[in-house]
């Protein structure tokens with residue numbers, strides 16, 4: 277069997293370790309041939325790929341980014357999974373001698389994996405994304421690294437913020453899910469954490485900041501890029517669209533910090549952490565998780581368990597049917613937000 281490995285969506289620390297795990301098990305143990313498409317679906321469309329063997333994946337687990345590149349190039353023309361578009365994918369696979377896909381990606385990518393599966397194309401998913409918003413897995417690899425980087429940023433902002441008696445606002449990624457903000461906020465002891473799932477009013481946020489000042493401290497506010505004020509009908513976006521035609525999120529910290537300053541009289545500064553939280557070496561946790569999902573994905577291919585995702589359930593990797601999770605966004609539930617909200621201010 278010849279398996280095509282492909283990465284799509286934003287890069288996420290651990291992708292290299294996942295490829296290595298899949299190749300060491302798939303090629304060395306199960307005797308598959310494996311190839312890696314360059315830059316996601318671009319490589320598939322253009323026939324741009326590399327052979328993946330033991331040598332190709334040597335020493336890559338500690339490396340950030342991904343050796344194959346990744347992109348948001350759509351698998352189908354116009355991005356639509358029409359019957360013709362799905363037939364075209366199957367025909368291209370036959371031309372390239374590919375029997376199955378291993379798709380490394382988040383919720384968008386795994387939606388594609390499910391669409392392919394429904395069309396009879398063999399696909400297995402490996403769950404990457406710093407956002408941790410993919411259903412069917414407790415954690416996605418890359419998330420732990422992003423949270424660690426964001427927590428370190430909080431620690432650093434806190435010392436300068438306290439020294440100047442300023443309110444420091446840190447914006448983190450996460451798209452429509454608040455997982456990075458929530459966990460980094462807990463780890464760094466943020467006084468306020470604002471996430472997309474639970475809008476808050478500017479009055480409430482300023483009350484928290486003032487109560488922190490009244491205790492003689494300076495506030496550290498973490499805000500997820502997808503957060504919107506209570507009653508606002510849209511999130512803050514930057515100019516331009518991503519490769520899939522969606523607005524680029526980001527900029528809420530630069531809106532929030534001046535509002536806090538105007539309303540409380542406390543000097544405020546905004547920091548947008550941006551792609552730093554996706555860059556560099558994965559944590560040991562992410563390397564282990566990624567390697568285990570890669571191994572499980574190769575085993576699933578050997579067993580013919582197509583249409584499944586290598587999800588972490590407790591401490592076990594389980595192959596979860598993509599049909600159970602496709603299109604579902606894993607967001608922060610109310611009880612997880614409430615337990616931290618009680619400590620705000």
Ligand SMILES: Nc1ncnc2c1ncn2[C@@H]1O[C@H](COP(=O)(O)OP(=O)(O)O)[C@@H](O)[C@H]1O
Nearest residue numbers: 284285286348349350355381382383384385520
């Ligand atoms: N419903 C869909 N139909 C067709 N293609 C999709 C769909 N959802 C996502 N994609 C493709 O998969 C890519 C990866 O999805 P994206 O949301 O960007 O990243 P991730 O997989 O990390 O969540 C998109 O850029 C797009 O090309």
Ligand SMILES: O=P(O)(O)OC[C@H]1O[C@](O)(COP(=O)(O)O)[C@@H](O)[C@@H]1O
Nearest residue numbers: 285286382405407449450451518525
């Ligand atoms: O690389 P870009 O286009 O700036 O993407 C930024 C987005 O990618 C992410 O880092 C990861 O999202 P995906 O895994 O869904 O691609 C989001 O947190 C963020 O909104």
Ligand SMILES: [Mg+2]
Nearest residue numbers: 382383384405
């Ligand atoms: Mg995603």
